[in-house]
Amino acid sequence: MAAKTDQLLIVVSVLEGRHFPKSPRLSLVVQASFNGEQLATDPVEHREQPQFSTELAWELDRRTLHQHRLQRTPIKLQCFAVDSVSKKRESVGYIVLDLRSAQEVKQDPRWYPLLSSKYTKQRPALLLSVVLESDSRPSEPSPDRFKAKKAPPRQGSPSVTDLLPDKLEAVLLADQGHHQVGPADLCTDMFVLSVTVAFATKLEQLIPSTMKLSAEGSEFFFYYSLLGNDITSEPFHSLLSPDFEPERASVRIRSSKPVLQAFLSQQPSLQIHLCCGNRSLGSTDVSLSALSVMDLENKAATVEGAFVLQPPKRTKQTLLAPPTDLQPTLGVAITLRREDAAPQQSVGSKDGGGPPPQPVTAPAEQRPVSSSPVRNPPAGSPPGPPGLRGPPLPPPSSHTESDVESLLDELHRSGAQRAGLAAADSEAPSAPHTPAEAAAEGGASSVSVSAPKVSIPASAHHYCFSLDLRSLANLSSPHPIAATLRYSYPFFGSVAPIMTSPPVELHRNMEASLPQSYCAFDFAALPQQLQDTFLRVPLVVEVWHRDSTSRDQLIGRASIQLSRLLSSERKQFLSPSGEQGWRQTHQDRIPVVQTHRPSEKVVELSYVSTLEDLGLVKATEVIVSDSSQDELPAQAQGSSHPAAPRPAAPVAPRDTLEYRTALELELWKEEQEDLFDHQLKKKELSHMQALAEEWRKRDREREALVRKKEVEYNLLEEQLQKTLSDLERREKQLAAAELETERLQRDLRAEHALTQRELQESSRRLQQECDHRVELEREKVRLVEQERARLLQQISDGEGRYKQLEKEFQLYREQQSVRPEVRLQSEVNLLSLEKVELERKLESTTKSKLHYKQQWGRALKELARFKQREQENAMTRLKKQQAELEAMRLRYLATEEKEAVRQDRQELDSIRNELNRLKQQEDRLGSAPSRPDPAPAPSLNESADEHLSRLLEERDTLLRTGVYTHEDRIIAELNRQIQDAMRDRGTL
Template sequence: MASKTDQLLIVVSILEGRHFPKSARLSLVVQASFDGEQLATDPVEHRDQPYFSTELAWELDRRTLHQHRLQRTPIKLQCFAVDSVSKKRESVGYIVLDLRSVQDVKQEPRWYPLLSSKYTKQKPALLLSMALENDTKPSEPSPDRFKAKKAPPRQGSPAVSDLLPDKLEASLIPDQGYHQVGPADHCSDMFVLSVTVAFATKLEQLIPSTMKLSVEGSGFFFYYSLLGNDITSEPFHNLLSPDFEPERASVRIRSSKQILQTFLSQQPSLQVHLCCGNHSLGSTDVSLSALAAVSVDLENKAATVEGAFILQPPKRTKQALPALPADLQPTVGVAVTLRREEVAPQSLGKKEGESEAESLLEELQRGQEQAGLLAAADLEFPVLQQSQTEATAEGGASSVSVSAPKVSIPSSAHHYCFSLDLRSLGNLSLTHPIAATLRYSYPFFGSAAPIMTNPPVELQRNMEASLPQSYCAFDFATLPQQLQDTFLQVPLVVEVWHRDSTSRDQLIGRASVQLSRLLSSERSRVLASTGEQSWRQTHQDRIAVLNTHRPSRKVAELSYVATLEDLGLVKAREVIVSDSSQNEAAVPTQPSSHPAAPSLSVAPLGPTAPTAPRDTQEYRTALELELWKEEQEDLFDDQLRKKELSHMQALAEEWRKRDRERESLVKKKEVEYSLLEEQLQKTLSDLEKREKQLLESELETQRLQRELRAEHDLTQRELQESSRRLQQDCDHRVAMERDKVRLMEEERGRLLQQIADGEFRYKQLEKEFQLYREQQNIRPEFRLQSEVNLLTLEKVELERKLESTTKSKLHYKQQWGRALKELARFKQREQENAMTRLKKQQAELEAMRLRYLATEQKEAVHQDRKELDDIRNELNRLKQQEDRLGPASSPSGPAPTQSVIESADEHLSRLLEERDTLLRTGVYTHEDRIIAELNRQIQDAMRDRGNL
């Protein structure tokens, strides 16, 4: 069971996205899955730059993290577009994160493009960052330990412990190559923390009986994590007598003694795993509590934790392995040393520096007693795991060093030559000119030292400048698969710096050279200088330089040409790193064969001054290359001569090794079989007990069956009785319903008969009413009354028509008066403005006006006469009807006469008002024809009124 300090959190921060199409109907959701657990972000708007700002975390212990790293368990992020109406989800793309790249230190966010993206044209991406955090929980204090109280701080100066956070973290400083623990102003000392894996014994006890040693050909190695950096030892193949060179991994820490001891007291134990391929066969915990003791004097000597530690199998296989005696326990020799960097290893005494190998050999002979461990000379080199490769590719450098006096190159490694020519820089979007210098580094080529262009070139807005001395070539050896994996996963980042003589250098932007495009380019066969044929791939492109603070903004464009040459297999299996090659800055080396073997040569950036041909770096490099080739040819000939002898010795050694393996497995299986026999006896006794329990259970089951059967019969009888009662009840209800139906039929017949009688009586009454109606129509009073009513209706209709006609005429008169007034005003205005023109056209206008008025007056008079005639005809008709009616209608006679008189008066008043209106306009006089006609009509109306 892991302690509380081993609890960790894998935190994936999903910050924002870019290059997404805008859609108001959709929203974006990112779902992350790791180890069967799925987490998701809240839905955000589907726009060009969606803003997530979400952290997703998984909790696990350090041992489980190591298992996942060995098994390369991925973290998969899948982006979905969700319809806000139908809630339908559609996959947009996914991202796979490597768990091995997660570190304890905070890393800068990176843009990850979506794979298998739905939006192929826009290439969307997410800004992500991963971190490994300690899941701090309050722990119970141990009652067995005594802890003294801290002395109160002096007044005016707070104690250092008060300034420290609750949980100290080791932050990597890439430029300086060390980790910093604590605040920068309190960290003034440099320390070196070293871990040495020296020897191992009885490792065959960790191999399960189902695994065949001869089948596992990938080799065995030790693995541990030092301050978040994964360290692996050189592989070995013989478990009975492990033969591997001791290796020391070192990290430089900048801190103070008090802060560093506090930090080490918070750290969990160092876990060392024995691995085969991707599986952990066993592990042990090395406590670091002794290094954090207050009594340790780090000023003059080193603090060491060392010994032979027992390897425990994984939890899943602990029950399958038998309990082993002490002399058969698998062990590993580990030493952890902490010292100040100023203290030389030679001055640490015999046990620490003079002969740790002798003390560890004595430790192996004495058994599991405390002793020293083998030491080796320190030689710095970066950690070779995928996580560190990605960290250094982003501009950081590892602070871990592992001792190794030589470098092994696999037989299947190829010799490669990579060259990069940065051609030009242009399309600057800044408003001010810059003095541009380019810088990049790619540790996979064998050197973490940055490559820079010199001298700076002046670049102005919308201008293109060529880069001087920007060609660089790298010779290195590696496996083709490792080359392909590294080029696909790690881009080459080129930084553009602005050099100013008056201020510090300023980082303008970064450009990512995707080396994977070089692998997909066309391959061509070329003839090398040695006469051998090789393959060459060339890729030329123009990429954008993005702003460091705003990654979506393009600052400039960089043109480059990259070339990769495959020179074939490397002839040597082992290369000794010479002092000259280590000291040459232009020929960096890397003593490891995991990502790349030692660099053979790196072409210089360019001569700064003319030198003699034999003194140039190119000549020395070519000479070293020729000497190296001759040496390889001699080695190859010597290997051919010794090939037969080595094969025979290898066969004999393999035969003896397999005999020893079989003997060891036989002993191991005897112990296992004895344990299995004991387990079998115990199982037999358990089976007898279980048989007795089964008999008792069977009897109990039979009893329960009888009870259940009786209960079932009783329930069946009750159901039958209930069914019979329900059947009788239903029959009785049916009979009652039938009686009700019969009674309703009788009532219906009676009601139908009543309806028929009522219809007959209705027809009789209708006939009588029709006869009465005919009799009433024959009477004369009824007929006269009907005529009177008709006449009254006609009179009312005529009055209504007359009233509407009068109103329409009055309206017409008003409109006509307005028109005449407007005409008079227009006439007067025209007379005042243009008297000369009016005199010439007066006759014509007067004639036109007279014709127009005459026509209008004629139509009006004709209409008036027609209306008067209608009125006279109507009056005459009414008089005739009145005469015919005689005395019968005499009571209603005066009313029509009075109505006719009132109508005549109204007509006379209308004519008078119309004449006066025309005269008041000032346009007409008494001599005009229309006025004379109105006078005549007025006289006729007065005469007709007098006759009435």
């Protein structure tokens, strides 16, 4: 017998349905979910018996299956009705399958009715079967199957691609500043892979009419993942005229040409997202496989062009299809070259779609000089826009990307050749031109991103701020939430929001840890600027509830006061460069409050913040502003006018040096006034032109929006007309359905009234029958009480007669002591007669008692039959009554038997004693025995036999009733009396 395979398939076969109403506009889809994975059937017609004929399978091993069976993990099937026009899905019902019922043997399909069905008139059902199948992919080849032999290897050395593994991965070597692709012995060359986002057009087409940008934020940026590194562009504010600097991201790769080509052929397309806040508005895919077929020996391989941005799947239905000339496009260039080859021209200047890069200077009073949040995820993390997943937690030994260090290197180089570097930056931003520069840039990180350069004052400090959001606890809501945290702090230089991922499920009265919630920022700023900003601006953390079936909900906000971090204890440490730095750490737990109810706490957030001061930034950059350039010619011109006068004897007043100096001063004043007026007019003209250009641009934007709204309104009007016609048809259907519903309600009310009357009548009859039976029982109990009272009276009479006889016998004994023998003999005879009379009375009493016992036995049999007949209707009452009757009967029988036995035994003992006494007297007197002497012995034997027979008959009578057994106490007592009577008989 073959061994069972470890891999199994859970196969759910959805065959067909029944009792579904017919609807031509709708289609049916069955969606099955198990272990967090969802599978769905193809849409079928919405008719009475839809035919699905689909198998849904999940793969798992036997151990996992055992765990799911222990946890009773269900398989839930949901049936949806999909509208063919609006694509709206509505739940029809659901079915829950028990995983424990799935076996590895073939089972016949069963009909499962839909629970919580939408169609209440009929009861729809699905024909399903659940079976476990062995995985058909064996780990070892089967010996009984034919398999061709592999071709023998050719003579010679094997090719490089034959030595490569099936799946190539890029491994980050942080200490060397590059990625490695392939085995180390094959990695002989260094390559540079660059991605440039140059321009974008028609981005307003990606905004759905239902989206409110004010709720999402007004800043847009591009996002993509390059070899596991998240790259975000500088934000821009307008989608109609996107104004952003072309940015290039480069990554250094150590590999060889065939290995790198094989790696690129395996890579998926590069996906670039347009994001607004935490939302992806659209994306485009740029294939990397085209780089693998190009020659890298003499020139760089480039893939460039304008790519169409596609909206996400969830918003495709809300967006109207734009014409071909209005499709949103994105200019992207991807370049792969050897590190020693010269880089090509920037895409921004080549395509002409984007503005040329210009150096930007920003004063230190507005924002920090440069910053770089830690956004490099660990190797193997799935790509995704920052709005869709938060920044993952970097390992402690990984090197973060630092724009400050790269900026310092460029500023050191700019001290020698400032003008040439400025020109080079304007043509091709941030691309290293020599291998030494590339190595310097790669030392800090494997990715370099070009960005507008800013000035660093000499007194600026290099800071590193890190925030670790630890956990959430004390949820006030009774319902669990899937919590995701989001925050942004523009002072650190990153306007893109930072989010935690994945969502954490938080229940009430529990604490949940937040994975991948650590983020660090490197920036340069003035100490006073840092202190003022931390005191004035708190860091706001938003807590969102992420639901797969609805939109994200804002739970609340928490304000982290960064000023507490400045007041914490400062500790010294040595930076990696050997310089002394300061570190301040603050840990706290703060409440998260609702936006509209600041006094109501939703949850508590625990965090740890750290600020590291790495010392002064030892770099400066000279910036010449427009005003200083305007003043330089004027000052030079003013300084060239005065000249040294020659000494002369008499000079005219107008020829004196003072006069000329005053004249030159006046001329210089007039010239400065004219220059100032000229500059003022020039500035006024430039401002007016800027205002006019801005006014025209806004007019064009409004016209474009109006045209777009007109197209949308026309399409919406058509949809409204269709909806109105559908509503009219639905109203007619609803009217017919209401009439049918009213008829069904009338029928149901009449049926309910008839059923209610029948129930009342049966209840009345049952009540009367029960009352009659109770009366019968009460009458029987009353008769038994009367019989008991009569028997008690008889017992009391017998006791009185017994006392009377005892007195007479005592008198007789006294008389016998004084009378002579003849008189004694006559009295003996008289006593014998009286004894016979008493025995006769005793016999009659015994017969009457036996008759009563027979009657009592018949009553007990009748009571047993009545008990069996009435057991189902009045079990509790009959048990109680039977217990009372049993106790009463036991007391009566015990009393009767005790009295009868005691009376008989006393009579027999008294007679025996008297006879023995008389016999002794006769022996003592020495007279001959008289004739009546032998009479007592036979009478005693006869009375003993009669008593024994009576006891036997009474025991047999009680046993024949069926109520008593040999183990009962009264039967045991009778057996003991029978044994005593037989022993007494033997002694006589």
